Amino acid sequence: MGGAGAAFPQDSLAAATNPAGMVWLGNRVDASLEWFQADRGSTIHGNTSGLSGDRDANGRESFLIPEFGANRMLGGDRSVGVSIFGNGGMTRYGDNPLGALAGNSSPAGLGFVQGTVAPTYAMKLGERHSIGVSLNLVDQQFEAQGFEHFDTPAFTAYPGHVTNRGTDQAFGVGIRAGWLGRFSPGIALGAAYQPKTRMGNFERYKGLLADGGNFDVPENYVVGVALKPASSLTLVADVQQINYSDVPSLGNPANCFLAVNCLLGTPTGPGSGWRDVTAVKLGLAFDATPSLTLRAGLAHSTQPIPPDQTLLNVFAPAVTTKHFTLGATWRLAQGPELTLSFVKAMENTVQGSNSIPAGVGGGEADLRMKQQAIGFALGWRM
Numbered sequence: 001m002g003g004a005g006a007a008f009p010q011d012s013l014a015a016a017t018n019p020a021g022m023v024w025l026g027n028r029v030d031a032s033l034e035w036f037q038a039d040r041g042s043t044i045h046g047n048t049s050g051l052s053g054d055r056d057a058n059g060r061e062s063f064l065i066p067e068f069g070a071n072r073m074l075g076g077d078r079s080v081g082v083s084i085f086g087n088g089g090m091t092r093y094g095d096n097p098l099g100a101l102a103g104n105s106s107p108a109g110l111g112f113v114q115g116t117v118a119p120t121y122a123m124k125l126g127e128r129h130s131i132g133v134s135l136n137l138v139d140q141q142f143e144a145q146g147f148e149h150f151d152t153p154a155f156t157a158y159p160g161h162v163t164n165r166g167t168d169q170a171f172g173v174g175i176r177a178g179w180l181g182r183f184s185p186g187i188a189l190g191a192a193y194q195p196k197t198r199m200g201n202f203e204r205y206k207g208l209l210a211d212g213g214n215f216d217v218p219e220n221y222v223v224g225v226a227l228k229p230a231s232s233l234t235l236v237a238d239v240q241q242i243n244y245s246d247v248p249s250l251g252n253p254a255n256c257f258l259a260v261n262c263l264l265g266t267p268t269g270p271g272s273g274w275r276d277v278t279a280v281k282l283g284l285a286f287d288a289t290p291s292l293t294l295r296a297g298l299a300h301s302t303q304p305i306p307p308d309q310t311l312l313n314v315f316a317p318a319v320t321t322k323h324f325t326l327g328a329t330w331r332l333a334q335g336p337e338l339t340l341s342f343v344k345a346m347e348n349t350v351q352g353s354n355s356i357p358a359g360v361g362g363g364e365a366d367l368r369m370k371q372q373a374i375g376f377a378l379g380w381r382m
Helices: 019-024
Strands: 028-045 053-056 062-073 078-090 109-125 129-145 168-184 187-194 220-230 233-242 277-289 292-301 322-331 337-350 364-381
Touching (some): 019 078, 019 129, 019 168, 019 187, 028 337
Antiparallel strands (some): 028 053, 028 364, 062 078, 078 109, 109 129, 129 168, 168 187, 187 220, 220 233, 233 277, 292 322, 322 337
C-alpha cells in the first residue's frame, strides 16, 4: 500500500510505523521474507584525472530481508508486542570510480545494514483512541573498501581508520511514540514521532565517517489518514519527514574535503550531503471477497542528494524517489493469512552539477538507481 499505514494497522509489524496501532490488532504473529533487487551505478565524465567512465555498483544485486512481529492483548484495552525489521544498502564496484587516484584499490564500495528490535506497549484511551510507545533496540553494521587515497593526514583526522577494515558494528537505543484516533467508522487519523537515536561510533571507520564514526538514526515523524468510503474499500495516505541533515555523516557536505579544516572524521568533515526528505504515500485496500483483499499503492519522496553532492555519493546512489506497489492477502479458513507483495522503484538519475572539484580534475558525477522487491508473508491470528 505504498508504505502507508500510520492510521491503518494491519499486522504486528505496525509498530515500525505507528506503535499505537498494535492495540487494535488482537493476538497475532507475523513473519515475512522479501527478495530485494537493486541496480545502481554511476557515470563520471569530463574529468582530467582519469576518473571518467560508466560503472555499475552491482557486485551483489539481490538480498533477502526477513521481518517478524508478534502481539499479545492484555485484556481488551492494552497490548504488548515486538516488531523486528531492518533496512540498509550496499554498493560494490569491480572498477573503483576513484581508482585513478593514488593508492585506491578495487573492488570498492560501502555496505550498511540496520536492524531494529522494537518491544512495544500500547493502550486504548476510551473506545476510539490509542497511544503506544516502542523501545527501539538498534544494531548497525558498516564496511568500506577502496578509499586508500584518503587514508593520510592530508585528508583524515584518523589515519588507519578509513578503509578496508572489515565489518564494524554499533548499537543504540531509541524510542518511537504514536497516537491513533478512530473518529467514526469511516475516518481514522494517526501520528508517530521518533527522535534521533544516538548510536555508538563505528570505531574502525572513525577516519572516514564524520564526527569520529558517528552514524545516528535520523529523527523522523509521520502523520496519516485512513478513509472508508465503502465497507469493502479503505483509502490511506501518509506524509513522512526524515531529517537526514542533523546527522553529520549523512548531512555534512560531501565535497568539502578539499577545504581548510575539513578533514574526514571530524564533526564538520565530509558526509553524504543529504537533504531532509518528505515522502507522500498513498494506498488502497479492497476486500474482493471475505477471504481475499487486494492492495495497491504509490509513494513519492523528495530527492536527498543535491546535484553538487554526487561525487562521494557514487558509493551510496540512493536516488530513487517513486515507488509503485501491489499486493494481496488470502485468509484461509483453517490456517494463516497468506500475503504476496510487489514493489517497483522506478529508475531515477541525478546529474551532477559542479560536483567534482577542480583539484580532482573537474567534470561531473551522475548517479542512477532502480529497485524491485517481491515479498511473502504469513500471519496467524491466535
